[in-house]
Amino acid sequence: MNPYEPYLAWIDSQLDSMRRLVMVWAGTNSAGGNQAGLLEMCGLLKKAFQVLNADIEEVALPSYASIDDRGNATEKALGRALVIKMRSEAHLRVFLSIHMDTVFGPEDSVGTPTQLGEKRLQGPGVADAKGGLAVVLKALEAFERSPFADRVGWELLINPDEEIGSPGSASILAEAAARHQFGLVFEPALPDGALVAARKGSGNFVATFHGKAAHAGREPHKGRSAINAMARFILDLNSIQEESPGITVNVGRVSGGGALNVVPDLAQCRFNIRIPTPEDQAGVLGRLEHLVAQVNRREGLSVELRGAFTRPAKPLDYRTEHLLNLISKCGNELGLSLDWRSSGGVCDGNNLSAAGLPTVDSMGVRGDHLHSPHEVLYLDSLTERAKLTALLLMKLGSGEIEAP
Numbered sequence: 092m093n094p095y096e097p098y099l100a101w102i103d104s105q106l107d108s109m110r111r112l113v114m115v116w117a118g119t120n121s122a123g124g125n126q127a128g129l130l131e132m133c134g135l136l137k138k139a140f141q142v143l144n145a146d147i148e149e150v151a152l153p154s155y156a157s158i159d160d161r162g163n164a165t166e167k168a169l170g171r172a173l174v175i176k177m178r179s180e181a182h183l184r185v186f187l188s189i190h191m192d193t194v195f196g197p198e199d200s201v202g203t204p205t206q207l208g209e210k211r212l213q214g215p216g217v218a219d220a221k222g223g224l225a226v227v228l229k230a231l232e233a234f235e236r237s238p239f240a241d242r243v244g245w246e247l248l249i250n251p252d253e254e255i256g257s258p259g260s261a262s263i264l265a266e267a268a269a270r271h272q273f274g275l276v277f278e279p280a281l282p283d284g285a286l287v288a289a290r291k292g293s294g295n296f297v298a299t300f301h302g303k304a305a306h307a308g309r310e311p312h313k314g315r316s317a318i319n320a321m322a323r324f325i326l327d328l329n330s331i332q333e334e335s336p337g338i339t340v341n342v343g344r345v346s347g348g349g350a351l352n353v354v355p356d357l358a359q360c361r362f363n364i365r366i367p368t369p370e371d372q373a374g375v376l377g378r379l380e381h382l383v384a385q386v387n388r389r390e391g392l393s394v395e396l397r398g399a400f401t402r403p404a405k406p407l408d409y410r411t412e413h414l415l416n417l418i419s420k421c422g423n424e425l426g427l428s429l430d431w432r433s434s435g436g437v438c439d440g441n442n443l444s445a446a447g448l449p450t451v452d453s454m455g456v457r458g459d460h461l462h463s464p465h466e467v468l469y470l471d472s473l474t475e476r477a478k479l480t481a482l483l484l485m486k487l488g489s490g491e492i493e494a495p
Contacts, residue, residue, distance in 0.1 A: 095485050098233045099425075102477045109225040109473040110212065112139065116221040117214050118203045121251070125197035129170040129251045132191045136173055136224065136249055143231055145177040152252060152259030158397055160346050160359055162299030169259040170251035177235070181244030183487060183494060186267045186448065187231075188439050189223045189277035189455065190253030194462045210470055217468040218458025223277030224249070225473055226455055230480035237481075239488030246271065250439070256295065256401040257439055264439055268446035272494035273414055275480060276440045276452035279461060284472070286415060286431040287453040290405040291339075291365040292372060293437040296379070296398030298324060300347070303391045304356040314354025315391035318347050321358040324394065327382050328362065331375065337367035338375065339435070365435055369404045369445075376400075402437035403445035410449035413495040418451055421482045427475065449495045454480055 121132035137147055152169040159165055173191075193216040195201060204214030227247065234240050246267060250260040257264065268274070280286060300321045305314030325342050332340045340362060347358025366372055379396060386394040415431050422429035440452025457472035486492045 094489070095237070095482055098237045098481060098485065099478045101236065102229055102233050102474050102481060105229050105477075106470070106474050109229055109477070110470060112225045112228070113212060113217055113221050113468065113473070114204050116224060117217045118201060120195065120197065120199065120201045121191050121193055121216075122195050122197045122199065123192045123252060123255050124167075126168055126170055128197065129192065133171050133173060133251070136191060140173070140175055140228060143175065143177065143235055145175050148174045148176075150174055150263070152250075155258040158297045158299070161357065162297070162359065162395055172251060172260055172263065173247075173249040174263070175247040175249070176245075178241075178244035179246065181242060183242055184244040184246070184271045185484065185487070186271035186274040186443070187227055187245060187247040187277070188250070188264070188274065188443070189220050189227055190250050190439070191224070192251045192254050193219070194254045207467070212468045212470055213465060215464055215466055217466055218279045218456050219461045219466065220278060220455060222458065222468045222473060223279065223455030226476045226480065227277045229474075229477040230484070233477070233481040234484045234488075237485050237488070239485040241488070242490075243484060243488045245484075253439055257442065258401065261401070261442060264442045265446045268443050268448035271448060273410075274440070274443045274448045274450035274452075275454045276438060276443070276450060277455040278438045278440070278452050279455045279458045280453045280472070280476070281432065281434075282457060282459050284427065284429060284457050286418065286429055286451055287434045287436070288411070288415060288431040289407040289433040290437055290441055290452075291367050291435045292369065292400055292404030292441065293402040294364050294375075294398060294400035295361070296364070296396060297359065297361050298383075299395045300324070300358040300386070301393045302354070302356045302358075305354045307352045307354050311354060315356070316354050317358035317392070318355045320386055320389070320392045320394065321345065321347065321360055324382055324386060325360060327385070331364070331378055335371070335374075338371060339365045366400070366404050368406060371404070372400050402441040405441045405444040407433075408449070410495040411444065411451065414449050414451050417492055417495070418479065418483055421479055421486065425475070425478055425482065427479070
């Protein structure tokens, strides 16, 4: 008899329990800016994960600087992360991670998810990443029930700031990477179940332009339009992606000006840049410095640029490819055909990989329409992906496979 089968069968019996957990968790508004909702979510998770009999610690994250529409920095709270540890002294140690926050605003009404027939659950955050939370919980619960757990230590981070780039938990991720053999992140898989291999890097930036106000009818020549300066900057900014295949620039928000008869003295644009390789980062930053200098050389105009690449590019290296192969073989034993592809999306896996930890960061559920009110979770993937992780951990604990 397959020694892992009883524990995999137990996961199959937990589908309804997992569905109910996701419905409760997704019905809790844990948007990044909703401190009350994040606190409630943290409490729900702490209670649920106590079944593992592991060490659970609430970690208060430092605040981070947010730039307002006038270019001023304000400190914003991030909430608390959960760090859950088991057998930290073990020779084999695996790091696991997933987030409790969602992209939906504090004011959004998330409500209770809707079940669409027997196969799908629909609602904000059901796949990204409330479903991933249920997957890692039941995978670890099954693993701890097995006789293979004693050789493997694990640490799980559940952070409240992933959707905004993990500014407060970045140091936790970097430190964890140094003391583990590999990482698993429970972000959603691709819709067909495929894993993500390489990821682009991502940086968010805010450019605030200052000009000189003047009457647009009487003395327009005395004014310096911040909006015109911003418009020229945006056109130049987009030339970066035109000249460098694979790099993408998205100006996602612009603001500025006031009365139509006043030359605007303030404007602002917020943009995201994605890069395919770590080597692209220095070149892009150099281009941005050049564009800023061009504006600042013009009389009566200035621009202040803030931001950074908080998600380094995640190229596929041989250790991560080895881990992908191990996971794929586990999938084959479960009747799954798992391949892997690159993605322009980013997550905490980018940070872990940049810190030297081989990481597969798409171990969560199958879903679709992510980051929308119509987000869907395919219910059978709850047990499917929990079994995938549990089998990988049990094989590691039994000595059947070796960590990359």
